[in-house]
Amino acid sequence: MRRIISSIIMLSLITLISSRPGKAADAPGGKILIVHSYDRNFAWTADIHDALERMLSRRRIELRTVFMDANINRDEESLTAAGQKAAEMMRSFRPDVVIASDDDAQQYFAARFAGDSSAPALVFCGVNQDPARYGYPAFNVTGVVEKLAWSESLKLLRRLCPDVRRVAVLLDSRSSSLAAVGSMRASTPADIEAEWIIVDTYEKWRELIDASGSTHDALAITTCHGLTDAEGRIVPGPEVMHWTREHAGLPSVGFFDYTVADGALCGVIQTGFEHGTLAAGMALRILDGERAGDIPIVSTTQGLTMFNLKVARKLRIDIPEDLLQEAAALVE
Structure with a gap:
């Protein structure tokens, strides 16, 4: 399965790198701090980090990394402590550039340094909220906004299933998940009846999947990584999707490579590798002398078509x- 995802990743990398000139491996280096909202084993974060390391290893750059584990420890006290840990690492390491991925890293860490002349340059990626919520753009900030290919994925699904009209959009209640709803509503085709359903528990998720065939024509799966079991523990996203693959009787779209790989039928997807590659490219431009605020924020990514043939069969x-x-x- 990871071999399939690696093919997508390499395609994104080759396309993106070929569009920007490279620097020699012996070009001046620098210091970069990477702060991830989530844990190292989360597929999205792992792909972002792998892309960052791949790109930044071309130069003599000293790296430090903090994983905030915000998808595991969701309480306010833990998130605040994780943000403080990242800030302490920044002050002791004194990086030239900070790369912060996903929304929790912005809210609990990076946002406080936007527009601060004593702070390093900031590059964000994987951000779902309007960047203005964090004080972006600023003279020392640039980055990559995460925008789901909602209308494009619906068009793809309807090329397979032209009669789709009623779509249940399933998402967990994390702030990064909820942030996508506004733009999705605004870009929903007029002849699609979309119902956004927020789900917090694995039990409720399974109930909705079991009942969806009588109320909807298709499913749209945005996020499912915040679902808890009866003991309050987070259920791993792949486990949720594997169950969904086996029990859903409706076609489904996903918006990330791992969602389709784990059980959605199809999607115009984005990859963490693409976000990481773009963010690393911005960081390298800053190390080469460009001001972060002069590098435009990217609000759309390439988007790749992906099918799960097992689900189709x-x-x-x-x-x-x-x-x-x-x-x-x-x-396959």
């Missing part, structure tokens, strides 16, 4: 050859 959906040819990756 289960649902008895034939994917036309022309669509297969358009796909960046096929999950």
Whole structure:
């Protein structure tokens, strides 16, 4: 499965790197602090980090990394403490650039340094909220906004299932998940009846999946990494998606490579690797002398078409050859 995802990652990397001139490996280096909202084992974070390391290893750069584990420890006290730990690391390490991924790293750490002339340059990625919420842009800030390819994914789904009209959009209640709802509502086609359903527990998720066939034509799965079991423990996202793959009787779209790989039928997806590659490129430009605030914030990414052939067979959906040819990756 990871081999399939690696194919997507490499495609994104080659496309993105080929569009910007490289620097020699012996070019002047610097110091970069990476602060991730989530843990190292979360697929999205892992791909961002792998891309950052791949790009930044081309130069003599000293790296430090903090994982805030915000998807595991969601209480305010833990998040505040994790942000403080990142700030202490920044003050002791004294980096030239800080790269902060996803919204919790902005809210509990990076945002306080936006527009601070004594702070290092900041590059964000994976941000769902309006950057203005964190005081971005600022003279020392640039980055990559995460924007779900909602309308594009719906168009893709309807090329497979033209009769889709009623779509249940499932998401957990994390702030980064809720942030996507506004832009999705605004770009929903007029002939689509979309219902946004916030789910906090694994039990409720399974109930909704079991009942969805009588109320909707399709599912849109945004996020499922904040669901808890009966004991209040976070259920791993892949486990949720594997159950969904086996029990859902409706076609589904996902918006991330791991969502389609783990069980959604299809999607126009973005990858953490793409976000990491873009963020690393911005950091390198800053080390080469550009001011962060002069580098435009990127609000759209490339978007890649992806199909899960196992799910298609289960649902008895034939994917036309022309669509297969358009796909960046096929999950067997």
